[in-house]
Structure formats: structure tokens, C-alpha cells
Amino acid sequence: MGFSERIERAIDRTFPATGLGGPARLDAALRHAVVPGGARIRPTILLSVAMACGDDRPALSDAAAVALELIHCASLVHDDLPCFDDADMRRGKPSVHRAFSQPLAVLTGDALIVKAFEVIAAAAPAAPERAVQLVGQLACRTGAPHGICAGQGWESEAEIDLSAYHKAKTGALFCAATQMGAIAAGQEADPWEELGARIGEAFQVADDLRDALCSAQELGKPVGQDDLHGRPSAVTRYGIDGALGRLDDILAGAIASIPSCRGEAALAQMVRLYADRIVPKAARARRAVPGE
Amino acid sequence: MGFSERIERAIDRTFPATGLGGPARLDAALRHAVVPGGARIRPTILLSVAMACGDDRPALSDAAAVALELIHCASLVHDDLPCFDDADMRRGKPSVHRAFSQPLAVLTGDALIVKAFEVIAAAAPAAPERAVQLVGQLACRTGAPHGICAGQGWESEAEIDLSAYHKAKTGALFCAATQMGAIAAGQEADPWEELGARIGEAFQVADDLRDALCSAQELGKPVGQDDLHGRPSAVTRYGIDGALGRLDDILAGAIASIPSCRGEAALAQMVRLYADRIVPKAARARRAVPGE
Numbered sequence: 001m002g003f004s005e006r007i008e009r010a011i012d013r014t015f016p017a018t019g020l021g022g023p024a025r026l027d028a029a030l031r032h033a034v035v036p037g038g039a040r041i042r043p044t045i046l047l048s049v050a051m052a053c054g055d056d057r058p059a060l061s062d063a064a065a066v067a068l069e070l071i072h073c074a075s076l077v078h079d080d081l082p083c084f085d086d087a088d089m090r091r092g093k094p095s096v097h098r099a100f101s102q103p104l105a106v107l108t109g110d111a112l113i114v115k116a117f118e119v120i121a122a123a124a125p126a127a128p129e130r131a132v133q134l135v136g137q138l139a140c141r142t143g144a145p146h147g148i149c150a151g152q153g154w155e156s157e158a159e160i161d162l163s164a165y166h167k168a169k170t171g172a173l174f175c176a177a178t179q180m181g182a183i184a185a186g187q188e189a190d191p192w193e194e195l196g197a198r199i200g201e202a203f204q205v206a207d208d209l210r211d212a213l214c215s216a217q218e219l220g221k222p223v224g225q226d227d228l229h230g231r232p233s234a235v236t237r238y239g240i241d242g243a244l245g246r247l248d249d250i251l252a253g254a255i256a257s258i259p260s261c262r263g264e265a266a267l268a269q270m271v272r273l274y275a276d277r278i279v280p281k282a283a284r285a286r287r288a289v290p291g292e
Numbered sequence: 293m294g295f296s297e298r299i300e301r302a303i304d305r306t307f308p309a310t311g312l313g314g315p316a317r318l319d320a321a322l323r324h325a326v327v328p329g330g331a332r333i334r335p336t337i338l339l340s341v342a343m344a345c346g347d348d349r350p351a352l353s354d355a356a357a358v359a360l361e362l363i364h365c366a367s368l369v370h371d372d373l374p375c376f377d378d379a380d381m382r383r384g385k386p387s388v389h390r391a392f393s394q395p396l397a398v399l400t401g402d403a404l405i406v407k408a409f410e411v412i413a414a415a416a417p418a419a420p421e422r423a424v425q426l427v428g429q430l431a432c433r434t435g436a437p438h439g440i441c442a443g444q445g446w447e448s449e450a451e452i453d454l455s456a457y458h459k460a461k462t463g464a465l466f467c468a469a470t471q472m473g474a475i476a477a478g479q480e481a482d483p484w485e486e487l488g489a490r491i492g493e494a495f496q497v498a499d500d501l502r503d504a505l506c507s508a509q510e511l512g513k514p515v516g517q518d519d520l521h522g523r524p525s526a527v528t529r530y531g532i533d534g535a536l537g538r539l540d541d542i543l544a545g546a547i548a549s550i551p552s553c554r555g556e557a558a559l560a561q562m563v564r565l566y567a568d569r570i571v572p573k574a575a576r577a578r579r580a581v582p583g584e
Binding site: 019020021022023024025026027030074078081083084100101102103104106107109110111113114115117118120121122124125128129131132133135136138139140142143144145146147149150152153154155156157161164168 | 311312313314315316317318319322366370373375376392393394395396398399401402403405406407409410412413414416417420421423424425427428430431432434435436437438439441442444445446447448449453456460
């Protein structure tokens with residue numbers, strides 16, 4: 001079974017189309033927030049690392065992958081709220097608060113965060129030590145002071161610590177992806193942090209490029225949000241060509257950082273593949289014509 | 293060391309007055325949401341049950357108690373948001389969104405939920421099997437379909453399942469209190485569910501009485517919210533004297549449900565003590581003059 005199928009099946013088991021049996025609109029909002037998903041990049045990286053490390057507890061790896069994706073989905077639901085991005089659309093359909101209501105969007109984000117930890121606990125019996133490490137790692141990368149909540153929190157500060165901001169806002173869940181993949185397969189987490197951090201940096205730069213270069217239709221959400229909200233961006237800082245050069249450097253560093261393991265080559269190949277995919281078309285076109 | 297001191301010390305370690313080292317306003321909002329607290333009823337019940345069961349891992353019991361209180365605080369922060377109760381005050385001081393901002397209130401609730409699971413994971417090494425059970429139990433009582441998120445979610449339904457609504461909205465965290473206390477001390481969780489459920493019912497009725505009878509100053513938050521929001525209430529259903537009678541019946545059932553254990557008598561004593569405390573003064577005055 002491919003990673004994509006493993007992820008979608010595990011998400012379907014967690015939030016079946018028939019609902020969980022609680023209040024029906026919350027059930028519908030939860031499903032709306034997670035299915036159909038985006039590229040499922042974080043859980044795919046998690047499973048790739050787990051596989052490279054032997055993946056000897058596939059049910060635990062699947063649980064970790066779902067948990068990480070649920071946290072990501074929760075962050076999108078809350079980020080879209082009127083008091084943050086006030087985004088009407090997400091993944092080409094109405095955002096949760098537009099489709100349901102603000103109260104249900106707040107609750108959906110909350111319930112997704114909780115479900116993430118519940119899914120790991122439910123897969124724990126076979127390997128409780130790994131499961132508590134997964135809970136600790138996911139929590140650290142999600143909350144404060146180093147997780148995505150803190151990342152978003154930096155936007156409420158008069159002076160932003162840019163490095164802490166990017167690490168927490170985008171990097172944290174990529175570090176969670178590589179480190180949780182290793183933990184699920186019974187390996188040390190620390191050697192996998194750098195790979196996650198570098199993939200996170202690459203995605204941050206790619207996201208800045210997309211925000212600056214893509215249309216709202218391509219993106220399935222409003223564009224120009226960085227400029228609009230005065231948010232720090234690699235494009236504002238380095239220009240488009242500078243940002244593209246930076247992306248190449250980061251990805252080379254990511255590949256170089258992969259710890260020695262059975263699946264090292266396959267993992268490097270995956271990073272290269274994603275590198276091609278995450279660069280927006282408009283940027284690729286510029287790249288093909290360097291004199292432009 | 294008394295329960296209250298154990299709880300406050302453990303909360304202080306989790307959110308020190310000096311902050312966590314993340315964005316300063318989020319740090320301040322997190323501390324604002326948890327210190328000074330309310331009555332810390334849920335963690336006190338948790339520690340009481342843990343003690344009645346032997347409390348052989350006090351660090352794990354403390355972690356479980358803090359985790360439960362953080363989930364309760366998170367629910368207050370999100371419930372106070374303009375899209376829910378729109379409450380300006382909480383525990384006699386401005387609610388988090390009034391003192392900080394709506395974005396920081398959303399993030400504070402999110403980060404508190406996450407920290408709850410992180411605290412349990414951090415206390416896990418000594419007893420990972422118990423820790424994952426605690427994570428599972430807390431998640432089940434917090435999220436959907438049976439936790440407080442689902443409880444709040446029922447308020448967005450056209451037709452409310454009243455029994456499911458009360459169980460989830462108020463009962464869930466009291467069940468978590470008794471069951472997590474047992475788990476932390478290495479005991480089976482199931483026999484402790486009924487005690488939690490009955491304490492939860494009692495608090496729901498007491499809360500309905502407070503909402504109907506107390507002043508905003510006594511309560512430290514707006515009153516008459518049930519009527520205002522058309523929420524189901526024991527007072528609307530049974531009248532004030534009927535609700536008081538129901539409270540007595542429920543508490544007698546709670547005491548009868550306590551499983552046989554070393555600390556059974558002390559636990560019954562605690563329930564009686566709380567029973568006196570949770571009845572609003574105005575209701576006690578009515579009770580003293582039955583002909584009124």
C-alpha cells in the first residue's frame with residue numbers, strides 16, 4: 001500500500017463519512033476540515049522516514065501520521081477564522097467557519113487537536129514507550145513556546161523574533177514529521193531534527209513564492225496575504241530570484257542532513273521530488289528564462 | 293502537602309510567572325488563563341481518587357491533575373469568546389480575549405489543550421502504560437463525540453439530545469477526574485465512571501441554580517446566561533426547589549457509587565463537603581425556610 005493510501009484509509013477510520021455519533025453538525029465540520037485533504041505532505045514525510053527506519057510498527061506510524069495531519073488541519077481551521085486571516089476559502093471550498101459557523105470552527109479546531117493525541121493513545125498498546133514519546137514530540141511542536149501556536153503568537157508581538165517565528169510557525173510540524181517518523185519506528189528522534197527543519201524552511205520559502213506569484217484559483221485560498229497582513233516573507237526580503245536560489249540551497253542541505261539508514265537513498269529521492277513539486281509554476285517559468 | 297498546594301505548585305511549574313520563553317503576550321495570556329484559578333475542583337477530585345487508590349506515582353497524579361485543569365481552563369477561554377458567550381469577565385478579571393485579543397484567546401485555548409497532553413507525556417517515563425491511558429481518557433472526555441467539545445457542539449444543533457448534551461458538556465471532565473485519578477494510581481478506570489458522572493450531574497444542577505440565583509459580582513461572570521441563550525437548565529425544568537431536591541438525590545447516589553478502596557470514607561467525606569460548598573447561598577437561604 002502506498003503512503004497516500006495508508007494516510008487516507010487511516011483518516012477515514014478516524015473520521016468516517018457516517019460521523020462519530022456526536023452532534024451532527026460538528027461531525028460534518030470535522031469531516032469537512034480533513035477530507036478531501038491537501039497534499040498530505042507532513043504525514044507523507046513522516047511515513048517516508050518511518051519506512052527509512054524500518055517501519056516495524058506500521059499501525060503506530062499510521063497513527064502518528066494521522067495525528068500530525070489533524071494538527072495541521074486544526075491550524076488551518078483556526079487560522080482561517082475572522083480574527084486571523086478571515087479566509088472564506090480553503091482547499092477550493094468554503095472554510096469551516098463559512099460553511100458551518102464560527103463556534104463550530106473553534107470547536108472543530110479544538111476537537112481535531114484532541115483527536116490527534118487520542119489517535120496516538122489508541123495505537124499505543126503495542127509500544128507504550130514510543131507512544132508517549134510521540135505525544136510529547138507532537139505536543140512540543142504544536143503548542144508553546146516552540147510549536148505552531150507560538151509561531152502564530154509571534155504575530156501578536158510588537159517586535160517579532162524572525163528566526164523563532166519561522167521555526168515555530170512552519171518548521172515545527174516538519175520537525176515533528178521527521179522525528180515522529182523515527183520514533184514510531186523505534187529510532188532516536190534527535191538525528192532527524194535537521195532534516196525536518198530544512199524541509200520546513202524550504203516550504204516557508206516556497207509558500208512565500210506561491211503567495212506572491214500564484215492566483216487565488218490556483219491556490220484555492222486568498223493570495224497576497226503576506227503583504228496584506230505585513231507578514232515577513234522571503235520574497236519581500238530577497239526578491240523572487242533570491243528566494244529561488246535560497247530554496248535550492250536549503251534543499252541541498254536537507255538531503256545532506258539525512259542520517260545514515262537503510263532507506264537513505266529513497267528518502268533523498270523523495271525530497272528531490274517534493275522540491276520540484278513545491279516550486280510554483282510561475283517561478284519555474286522565471287527560472288527557465290534567467291535573463292528575465 | 294495538601295491537594296491545593298500540590299495543584300498550585302504543579303501549575304506554577306507548568307506556566308511559571310517568568311513565562312515559557314515564547315512570544316511574551318501569548319506567555320502572559322497563558323498564565324492569565326490559569327493563575328489565579330477558580331476552585332480547582334476537577335484536579336482536587338482527581339487527586340482525592342488517586343489518594344484513595346494509593347497514589348503510588350504522585351508525580352503522575354500531579355501531571356494528570358494539571359492536565360485536567362488546563363483542559364478546563366482552555367474550555368473557559370474559548371467559551372468566553374464573542375462567538376460563544378461573549379463574556380467580558382471571568383473569575384473576577386477580564387476574560388482572555390478582553391485582556392489580550394481574540395487571536396491570542398484562540399491560541400491560548402489551543403496551547404492549553406496541547407500543554408495538557410504534553411504534561412502527561414513528560415511525567416510518563418516512570419509508567420508509560422498508565423500515561424498513554426491517561427492521554428486516551430483525557431482525550432475522550434475533551435473531544436468528540438463524547439467530550440466537552442461535543443457538549444458545546446450540541447448547542448449548534450436544531451434538536452439537542454439533552455442527556456448526551458449534559459453528559460458531554462459538564463459530566464465529561466468529572467468522569468475524567470475520577471477515572472484519571474484511578475489510572476494514575478494504577479487502578480482500573482471503569483469502576484470510577486459513575487462517581488464522576490454523578491458529581492458532574494450535581495455540578496450541572498448547582499451551576500444552573502447559581503446562574504438563576506446569584507449576582508454577577510458573586511459569580512465573577514455574567515449571570516442569566518442560560519435564559520439569555522435559551523440553554524436547557526434544571527431550574528427551568530424543575531423549578532428552584534425541585535432542582536435542590538434533585539441535587540440531594542444525585543449526591544447520595546454519588547457517595548453510594550464509590551468503589552471499595554482504602555480511602556473510601558475520606559472520599560465520601562469530600563463529596564459531602566463539596567455538596568455544601570456548591571449550593572449557592574441564596575438557595576441555602578430558601579432551603580432553611582421551606583415554606584417560602
